[in-house]
Amino acid sequence: MFVFQCCRFFVVVVFVLTLQPSLSQAKRPIDRSFVIKMNRLLSKARQDFATRRFDSMRRQLVQAEDLLKTYGPHPGVPSFDNAVLWYHLLRYKYFMNKGALPPSRALEAYHDKQEIQHDLRQLQRTQTHFTKGLFHLEQYNKLFRSLSKRLKTKEALALVNTLSQEGILRNRLSIVKLRVFRLKRLIKGWKRRRRVKLSKQDQEATKRLKEIRKMQLTMKKTFKTQALRLFKAQNMYDRWQRERRQRALVSQRLHIAGWIGVGLGVVCGVAGVGLHLESDAWVIQDEQKKYSPVEGRQWRQAALASWITGGALLLAGVTSLITSAAIAPSKQEALVHMYRSQQIVLEQDDKDEKKKK
Numbered sequence: 001m002f003v004f005q006c007c008r009f010f011v012v013v014v015f016v017l018t019l020q021p022s023l024s025q026a027k028r029p030i031d032r033s034f035v036i037k038m039n040r041l042l043s044k045a046r047q048d049f050a051t052r053r054f055d056s057m058r059r060q061l062v063q064a065e066d067l068l069k070t071y072g073p074h075p076g077v078p079s080f081d082n083a084v085l086w087y088h089l090l091r092y093k094y095f096m097n098k099g100a101l102p103p104s105r106a107l108e109a110y111h112d113k114q115e116i117q118h119d120l121r122q123l124q125r126t127q128t129h130f131t132k133g134l135f136h137l138e139q140y141n142k143l144f145r146s147l148s149k150r151l152k153t154k155e156a157l158a159l160v161n162t163l164s165q166e167g168i169l170r171n172r173l174s175i176v177k178l179r180v181f182r183l184k185r186l187i188k189g190w191k192r193r194r195r196v197k198l199s200k201q202d203q204e205a206t207k208r209l210k211e212i213r214k215m216q217l218t219m220k221k222t223f224k225t226q227a228l229r230l231f232k233a234q235n236m237y238d239r240w241q242r243e244r245r246q247r248a249l250v251s252q253r254l255h256i257a258g259w260i261g262v263g264l265g266v267v268c269g270v271a272g273v274g275l276h277l278e279s280d281a282w283v284i285q286d287e288q289k290k291y292s293p294v295e296g297r298q299w300r301q302a303a304l305a306s307w308i309t310g311g312a313l314l315l316a317g318v319t320s321l322i323t324s325a326a327i328a329p330s331k332q333e334a335l336v337h338m339y340r341s342q343q344i345v346l347e348q349d350d351k352d353e354k355k356k357k
Contacts, residue, residue, distance in 0.1 A: 034071055038064060038083045039238075045090050046234065049097075050227035057094055061087065078334035081143060082237070085342060088140035092133050093226070096169075099129030101176075113187055120183045127180060130173045137166050144342060151335050158343040229345050237341040244329040254324035261317025268310030275303035 041064040048057035064087050074080040102122040110116050141162050148159050276299070 029071075034067070035079050035083075037067055041067065042083070042086050042090065043234070046227070046230050049090065049093060049230065054094060054098060057090070061091055061094065078331060078338060081147065082338045082341075085140060085143055085147075085338070086234070088136045088143070089342070089345065090230075091136040092140060093230075095129045095133030095136065099126045099133065101126055104179075110186070116183055116187050120180065120187070123176060123180050123183065127173065127176045130169065130176060134166070134169050134173060137162075137169060141166055147335060147339055147342075151332075151339055158339070158346040161346045233341040233344040236344065237337055240337045244334070247327050247329050251324045251328040254320045254327075258317045258320030258324060261313045261320060263317075265310045265312075265314030265317055268306050268313060272303045272306030272310060275299055275306055 041060050045057050045060040045064070048054070048060060064083075068084065068087065071080070102119050144162055145159060
């Protein structure tokens with residue numbers, strides 16, 4: 001029996017010890033401090049993007065990623081979803097600007113292996129940046145699609161634009177991968193390179209690489225416009241957030257005042273009942289408590305005044321509660337403003353893509 005008790009105690013201790021890490025890693029609730037910290041990091045990242053300080057931008061986004069992991073996933077919470085949307089969008093912008101292609105040239109134009117290896121390293125770096133950028137764009141589109149479904153919006157242009165950007169990036173990544181493969185093959189067969197004939201696919205890939213590089217150079221010319229768009233979108237959302245906080249504060253005060261009014265109205269109503277009952281004491285035969293008819297009338301008038309005051313307070317309290325509920329910012333409203341702020345960026349990005357074409 002003693003051995004059985006010891007074994008059971010050992011099992012309980014092991015269970016508690018294994019459970020403790022998972023409890024310590026429980027996600028933290030979204031509070032005001034999370035919003036302030038995340039807004040500060042994302043704002044710095046946008047400023048770094050505007051001034052082309054990409055190393056500083058990367059550090060801000062790494063800190064933002066750590067903050068998101070600390071608080072854990074909170075799907076459906078507008079402030080958290082907005083932070084995740086901006087995080088993935090800025091990450092995507094970062095990797096797209098870091099993934100610059102080297103000048104493209106035909107495979108037969110290389111004179112030695114060192115030139116090939118130099119371009120190969122740059123292309124592999126571009127491939128890495130494109131792959132990471134595609135990952136963040138996919139995560140962004142997944143969340144943006146979920147946001148569109150929750151809103152049940154008919155304005156599908158922004159969603160179509162961001163999904164088309166994903167398709168374009170996939171195509172560019174496949175072209176870069178093909179070029180990397182061709183360069184590796186060219187290095188291996190360098191001694192017999194003159195016997196290697198370029199296929200139509202090789203020629204088309206070289207042409208497409210030149211087009212992508214031309215688009216990237218055009219993107220640099222519109223860089224200032226991109227940065228201004230990011231600030232414009234966030235400023236619009238921040239302005240609504242300030243209005244939302246003010247409305248929430250007024251709504252909270254009206255809510256408290258409403259319940260105070262309802263409570264005082266009930267108290268006055270109960271007091272009026274007591275005064276009305278007391279007014280009937282003049283008909284009681286007990287000489288010690290008997291009032292004159294005039295005094296009884298005064299008691300009844302006081303009861304009536306108490307009821308009127310209580311009714312007015314009750315009406316004012318109920319009106320305050322209804323007004324509080326009417327002006328309180330809703331979750332759906334938060335989703336609408338989140339969608340509109342992202343829409344500013346996505347629709348302009350689509351215009352830029354059309355200009356490049």
